[in-house]
Amino acid sequence: MPGEVIDRPNPPALPSHIPDYVDGLIVKLEKTKLxxxxxxxxxxxxxxxxxxxxxxxxxxxxxxxxxxxxxxxxxxxxxxxxxxxxxxxxxxxxxxxxxxxxxxxxxxxxxxxxxxxxxxxxxxxxxxxxxxxxxxxxxxxxxxxxxxxxxxxxxxxxxxxxxxxxxxxxxxxxxxxxxxxxxxxxxxxxxxxxxxxxxxxxxxxxxxxxxxxxxxxxxxxxxxxxxxxxxxxxxxxxxxxxxxxxxxxxxxxxxxxxxxxxxxxxxxxxxxxxxxxxxxxxxxxxxxxxxxxxxxxxxxxxxxxxxxxxxxxxxxxxxxxxxxxxxxxxxxxxxxxxxxxxxxxxxxxxxxxxxxxxxxxxxxxxxxxxxxxxxxxxxxxxxxxxxxxxxESYKPLTDVDWRPLCAEKGKEESPMKAVGSLLDKLMVANPKSLRLFSPDELCSNKLDAVFDHTGRNFQWDQYSQNQGGRVIETLSEHQCQGFLQGYTLTGRVGIFPSYESFLGIVHTMMVQYSKFNKMARESEWRKDISSINYIETSTWTRQEHNGFSHQNPSFIGAVLNLKPTAARVYFPPDANTFLSTISHCLRSKNYVNLMVGTKSPSPILFTPEEADAHCQAGGGIIKQASTEDGLNPDVVLVGIGAEINFEVIVAAKILQERCPELRIRVINVTDIMILSATDNTHPHALSDDAYAALFCPEVPVHFNYHGYGQEIKGLLFGRPHKRITFGYYIEEGSTTTPFDMMLVNKVSRFHVAINAIKGAALKNEKVRLRQHELVTALERDIKKTQDYVRGHGTDVEGTYDMPKF
Missing domain, CATH: 3.40.50.970 (Thiamin diphosphate (ThDP)-binding fold, Pyr/PP domains)
Incomplete structure (x- = not known):
């Protein structure tokens, strides 16, 4: 009856004998006389x-x-x-x-x-x-x-x-x-x-x-x-x-x-x-x-x-x-x-x-x-x-200079291929203290250069058993995370690369770990440990071939929600900045580091020296894409994320060709935490003066962001702006083309350009006179491009060619 309390009887006794057919499976021991x-x-x-x-x-x-x-x-x-x-x-x-x-x-x-x-x-x-x-x-x-x-x-x-x-x-x-x-x-x-x-x-x-x-x-x-x-x-x-x-x-x-x-x-x-x-x-x-x-x-x-x-x-x-x-x-x-x-x-x-x-x-x-x-x-x-x-077990890695692995500015390189080469050299230099834990995606993520001097440590395969190996590949994100935690907490350094959409599987594990680490840092007897390091690649912007299920940047928000003392999230825009970033992360201690990048070949925007300076600052002006190196802009365009940033650069080129009277400053942010308002107390947050000098809040600003809107809006809450607009992932996707993913999520070059024109029109009279004409032409470009994709099943040739300024 409802509410009735029923007492449970003792559990039934287990069988007192083992059938003969499993006798050989159970070890039988004589009791030890202590x-x-x-x-x-x-x-x-x-x-x-x-x-x-x-x-x-x-x-x-x-x-x-x-x-x-x-x-x-x-x-x-x-x-x-x-x-x-x-x-x-x-x-x-x-x-x-x-x-x-x-x-x-x-x-x-x-x-x-x-x-x-x-x-x-x-x-x-x-x-x-x-x-x-x-x-x-x-x-x-x-x-x-x-x-x-x-x-x-x-x-x-x-x-x-x-x-x-x-x-x-x-x-x-x-x-x-x-x-x-x-x-x-x-x-x-x-x-x-x-x-x-x-x-x-x-x-x-x-x-x-x-x-x-x-x-x-x-x-x-x-x-x-x-x-x-x-x-x-x-x-x-x-x-x-x-x-x-x-x-x-x-x-x-x-x-x-x-x-x-x-x-x-x-x-x-x-x-x-x-x-x-x-x-x-x-x-x-x-x-x-x-x-x-x-x-x-x-x-x-x-x-x-x-x-x-x-x-x-x-x-x-x-x-x-x-x-x-x-x-x-x-x-x-x-x-x-x-x-x-x-x-x-x-x-x-x-x-x-x-x-x-x-x-x-x-x-x-x-x-x-x-x-x-x-x-x-x-x-x-x-x-x-x-x-x-x-x-007492943590020892820093023997460092390897990443600069010789950099690509020439103006060329193209896959960030993940460059990172794979660096990791290969790091594993050679650190044969007993660095491992990769990957859910069967290293080659797909273009990190296969790690296999130049090591292998997969899989002992149940007759071809790889008894050969060691610095890479653990198993189709379980939970396993990768657990291995990473145990390896890190006993003094070594680990890296967890994954398809972006599936890191969310270990969201709560990562949060539990960060809580553990917070309490460890507050315990005086606990010593420093390596940061745990995630590489998030095969992002939603290049998962058009696998479909909507593979388009999910939610793990970024999970890391951003951690305490400022625990979390670091980076969006290196090219191979050289990614090399600088991962080198920094592998030297860092006590953090949760998330690095988001593309595996596709992409333009090199910075020399090694410029890349390092850019990463140390957390972001900066891309002068070659700006008018007059970014001086006195009518609008500021900000790219956060490799593919997203590229769309901002191309938008700047379109605007310079179609509306030369419009003055633009193009900014890339690689360390998203610099945006955080100073009252949020993140140690990487720009001071109010530094923020104003870079982002010109007295003029309209458009942020084109890789992740979800609430993340970028939350970071910027409390920062002053005359007018601010956003582009971000809006949960639209399918099996389509890479550029169509940009279009349906409204982060394409055309959408960036439209927002730039509408913003600049508030300050620049010449732009205001042409606003309707320019916006209408860009909207036609969107429709024309979508028709082409649906008709041909591919993007327009040259879509991802780096523009020349």
């Missing part, structure tokens, strides 16, 4: 970490239960996620043992993002919290601060983020932990990243694809990922897909992916012995694969270990309340006892839950973890929260 002191240590670690994690969600006082709990001890808002924490703490404790016994260099990437209570608890136990945040010292005062401030305005949030030591992956939007982990191990041969993939996250499309990541990893040059699939059966309010799959189904799935699966958790009383055996075996498998590859006898299509860890949801928490099942159900996903502050039964259950961990056996009188717990903390920066790959 040394007595180690066994005690890992169990006490888990109890202490689980205690702290649970206390974080509930307690604002009495953090070590030195007296019975009262309602006043409970936080007014109970925020956090308990259900995943015990499994994360179980793994953390065993990773400590593993690092010490095998002398490993390891990171811990956690997919269940709201597991922050678990990770914070373990970071406090190992001393990483006090290393980077003195107020979280390992004593009663520090523990009190950690617990009572959690999920408050002055404490840590409930999701894993950049403020957490050792973290390279933001919690929240799910699906990316695995690809970030694989990005981190590339060119880090000594690194193992243990990645927890929750069974809820495993339902996401990016995660499903990320299981194939090993097929892009050459073990001779890179480290390894140890995936642990944490199957606890429930999401926030529903069963998980993996939780409803038995062992034979999961074994078949992961064997098909290319893994050797081992299952842990059939006997929860012996789970430590099972997990220890599985981890030791996994490290052995990883080292065997790497030894073969590094010894010159690589294994073809090596299988890699994966651990399937089954634990009850909310394990070690309260079993039930008010007759409702908690442990082992979705009810324990977030806050198992949501009315602990007002309900006596729930408060008593909380008291029983927390005291069952026996905190008096876990902490000294001073609130410090007991010696057994501290005995399994790795030393010498090997602790998971202190790994140097997170904190």
């Amino acid at each position: 040394k007595d002191d180690v066994d005690v240590a890992v169990k006490k670690w888990q109890r202490a970490a689980n205690y702290i994690a649970a206390a974080m969600i509930f307690l604002k006082d009495n953090v070590l239960i030195e007296r019975d709990l009262t309602p006043e001890d409970i936080k007014p808002r109970l925020l956090g996620h308990w259900g995943t924490c015990p499994g994360l703490n179980l793994v953390y404790s065993h990773l400590n043992r593993l690092i010490i016994e095998h002398d490993l260099n390891m990171l811990y990437v956690v997919g269940p993002g709201h597991g922050a209570p678990a990770i914070l608890a373990s970071l406090w136990l190992e001393g990483s919290m006090e290393k980077f945040y003195s107020k979280y010292s390992r004593n009663t005062e520090g523990l009190t601060a950690l617990i009572t401030k959690f999920s408050t305005p002055t404490g840590f949030p409930s999701h894993i983020n950049a403020e957490l030591p050792g973290c390279i992956h933001e919690g929240g939007e799910l699906g990316y932990a695995l690809s970030v982990s694989f990005g981190a191990i590339m060119d880090n041969p000594d690194l193992i990243v243990t990645c927890i993939v929750g069974d809820g996250e495993a339902e996401s499309g990016p995660t499903a694809t990320a299981w194939h990541s090993y097929k892009f990893i050459d073990p001779a040059e890179s480290g390894a990922v140890l995936p642990i699939v944490h199957v606890n059966g429930f999401k926030i309010s529903e069963r998980t897909i993996y939780g409803c799959m038995d062992d034979r189904e999961l074994a078949a799935l992961f064997t098909g992916y290319g893994y050797k699966p081992v299952f842990v958790g059939k006997d929860m009383d012996a789970v430590d012995a099972e997990l220890a055996a599985a981890m030791d075996w996994a490290v052995g498998e990883i080292k065997n694969n790497q030894k073969a590859a590094r010894g010159g006898n690589p294994i073809t299509k090596p299988q890699w270990p994966v651990i399937i860890l089954r634990t009850p949801k909310g394990w070690t928490g309260p079993k039930e309340i008010h007759g409702h099942i908690l442990e082992g159900s979705f009810e324990s996903h977030q806050v198992p006892l949501p009315k602990a502050k007002t309900d006596k039964e729930e408060l008593a259950a909380l008291q029983s839950w927390l005291t069952a961990y026996k905190p008096e056996e876990l902490f000294t009188e001073a609130g410090e973890p007991v010696d057994e717990i501290k005995s399994i903390v790795p030393k010498d920066k090997k602790a998971l929260g202190q790994n140097v790959h997170v904190n």
